[in-house]
Amino acid sequence: MIPVIIAGIENQQTNFDYLMEELAELAYANGMQVVADVRQKLQRPVAATYLGKGKIQELYRIGQAKEAAVLLLNDELSPTQIRNLEKETNLDVLDRTELILEIFSSRARTKEAQLQVEIARLKYKLPRLRTSSHEKLDQQSSGGSLANRGAGETKLEINRRTIQKRIAQLSRELKNIDKEQLIKSSSRRESGLPSVALVGYTNSGKSTTMNGLLHFLNSPDAKEVLTKDMLFATLDTSVRKLHFKDNREFLLSDTVGFVSKLPHNLVKAFQSTLAEVKNADLLLHVVDISDEHSAEMIKITTETLKQLGVENTPMIYAFNKADKTGGDYPVIEGLQITYSARDEESISALADLMKQVLFKDYKTHKYFISYEQGRYLEKLNKLARVTKTDYTEKGTVITAEVAPVQEEYFSRFLTE
Numbered sequence: 001m002i003p004v005i006i007a008g009i010e011n012q013q014t015n016f017d018y019l020m021e022e023l024a025e026l027a028y029a030n031g032m033q034v035v036a037d038v039r040q041k042l043q044r045p046v047a048a049t050y051l052g053k054g055k056i057q058e059l060y061r062i063g064q065a066k067e068a069a070v071l072l073l074n075d076e077l078s079p080t081q082i083r084n085l086e087k088e089t090n091l092d093v094l095d096r097t098e099l100i101l102e103i104f105s106s107r108a109r110t111k112e113a114q115l116q117v118e119i120a121r122l123k124y125k126l127p128r129l130r131t132s133s134h135e136k137l138d139q140q141s142s143g144g145s146l147a148n149r150g151a152g153e154t155k156l157e158i159n160r161r162t163i164q165k166r167i168a169q170l171s172r173e174l175k176n177i178d179k180e181q182l183i184k185s186s187s188r189r190e191s192g193l194p195s196v197a198l199v200g201y202t203n204s205g206k207s208t209t210m211n212g213l214l215h216f217l218n219s220p221d222a223k224e225v226l227t228k229d230m231l232f233a234t235l236d237t238s239v240r241k242l243h244f245k246d247n248r249e250f251l252l253s254d255t256v257g258f259v260s261k262l263p264h265n266l267v268k269a270f271q272s273t274l275a276e277v278k279n280a281d282l283l284l285h286v287v288d289i290s291d292e293h294s295a296e297m298i299k300i301t302t303e304t305l306k307q308l309g310v311e312n313t314p315m316i317y318a319f320n321k322a323d324k325t326g327g328d329y330p331v332i333e334g335l336q337i338t339y340s341a342r343d344e345e346s347i348s349a350l351a352d353l354m355k356q357v358l359f360k361d362y363k364t365h366k367y368f369i370s371y372e373q374g375r376y377l378e379k380l381n382k383l384a385r386v387t388k389t390d391y392t393e394k395g396t397v398i399t400a401e402v403a404p405v406q407e408e409y410f411s412r413f414l415t416e
């Protein structure tokens with residue numbers, strides 16, 4: 001394991017501790033061992049060096065004492081910041097974005113995942129190519145086909161163009177794979193089968209839930225997906241056709257998990273992998289409820305879905321790993337289930353819930369919720385499709401399409 005120092009700047013971020021913990025987890029996932037954790041309170045990063053002068057000296061000392069090889073920063077840094085930090089700390093500097101890209105790169109197995117990661121890496125690299133005067137190409141020796149690119153062209157410009165070409169070429173290759181995927185997924189859609197996509201923070205138990213459902217529903221093409229106690233075990237999308245006990249069929253897909261500050265280029269590059277999520281009729285948002293940061297993880301997943309343009313797809317919150325909390329399970333409340341993906345009774349309850357959401361028609365009802373009970377209004381807005389809201393003196397009158405599983409829950413507010 002490579003010894004690394006993690007460092008970050010704390011400003012008003014409320015979740016700073018969590019982000020630093022997550023950074024350590026990411027480092028571990030990349031075969032690194034955190035030997036020191038250095039933090040600085042600053043309104044904003046120092047333009048040239050990210051951290052302040054004193055901190056950098058401290059980092060140098062710690063680096064020597066702990067024989068660290070790498071300095072890992074919690075944000076995405078500018079090329080200048082990286083260069084200056086490297087010079088002054090005598091450590092290799094890696095920022096959060098590059099670290100995530102490295103993990104993805106080492107995990108990518110299929111051609112599609114490899115292409116997507118490679119494109120994201122090159123896009124990260126492009127604006128970070130370094131200029132330096134001694135890298136100017138000697139016009140005499142540049143010779144060959146490069147010469148007619150124009151005299152005096154710098155090595156930097158050539159590098160840049162090479163990378164751009166490579167991005168274009170990889171994008172073309174990816175497009176060809178996408179075409180095949182598109183044919184597959186459109187034939188799936190034409191089959192008229194409803195589709196469910198597992199989404200959530202990495203390591204929350206999406207793949208375990210998928211396998212649990214595959215076993216329980218005993219589907220003929222039940223090829224298991226990989227599960228592992230490791231960040232980003234899954235990088236590709238797997239789709240399986242399943243059927244409920246009454247033989248009604250649906251499609252279930254498992255895909256890459258999310259993490260905070262997922263690099264924008266990476267999300268963009270993974271658009272095709274995440275196509276199943278975009279086209280799903282129902283999302284199964286898997287949360288590791290035994291993790292003290294589960295609320296944070298829900299937020300991150302919701303934000304990443306938004307980034308993908310997924311906002312109005314019906315969602316079941318699946319609070320997994322309840323076996324580790326000591327609480328009761330399985331428990332269903334509205335569109336939420338507390339369960340354990342390793343427990344058959346849980347999986348059975350989850351399958352029932354999914355079936356209800358997928359196959360029973362939504363019904364329209366009119367509700368009255370007094371202002372004192374405002375929190376139910378929030379719930380209704382989250383769990384149902386509100387089509388009309390009127391504010392009266394005493395409370396709110398809402399017309400909403402409600403899933404059958406929620407009808408009983410909200411029945412006390414019925415007006416007619």
Ligand SMILES: Nc1nc2c(ncn2[C@@H]2O[C@H](COP(=O)(O)OP(=O)(O)OP(=O)(O)O)[C@@H](O)[C@H]2O)c(=O)[nH]1
Pocket residue numbers: 201202203204205206207208209226227228229230231232233234235255256257258320321322323324339340341342343
């Ligand atoms: N105790 C317990 N462990 C679980 C449960 N569900 C999953 N796990 C474990 O959690 C780890 C991660 O599970 P995965 O199913 O691989 O998680 P994932 O969400 O697919 O993760 P990525 O693909 O890496 O994003 C594995 O070690 C699982 O065995 C559960 O209900 N209880």
Ligand SMILES: [Mg+2]
Pocket residue numbers: 206207208226227233234254255
């Ligand atoms: Mg997985």
